[in-house]
Amino acid sequence: METGSAKVFLDKAFEELQLLDVLLGQEQVADWIFGFHAQQIAERSLKAALILTGRDPPEKTHDLRRLSHELAASGGELPAWASGLERRRTGSGPNSGPCRPDLLLGS
Numbered sequence: 001m002e003t004g005s006a007k008v009f010l011d012k013a014f015e016e017l018q019l020l021d022v023l024l025g026q027e028q029v030a031d032w033i034f035g036f037h038a039q040q041i042a043e044r045s046l047k048a049a050l051i052l053t054g055r056d057p058p059e060k061t062h063d064l065r066r067l068s069h070e071l072a073a074s075g076g077e078l079p080a081w082a083s084g085l086e087r088r089r090t091g092s093g094p095n096s097g098p099c100r101p102d103l104l105l106g107s
Helices: 003-023 031-052 064-073 080-086 101-105
Strands: none
Touching: 003 031, 031 064
């Protein structure tokens, strides 16, 4: 895959990051919606990183652990902010828990 494909993944991830910035202050937005878009950002970023290491990302996977392992196997490293991706958004839903949105949004 060409490095231009990495830019496409990163552009889409950035667009979703902007969306999360808007959603973050909206109490009526369900936790799963926030989580879905956060997962998409992580997935697209990992796929871009794989491309930049010279590897094609696996087709049709949304498994962040698999993508992370493949990136590590290719010699790439996860950025420091990625350590916060396993944390969950604070809220009242069944998948809620402690969260550091600043790790994801860079604020």
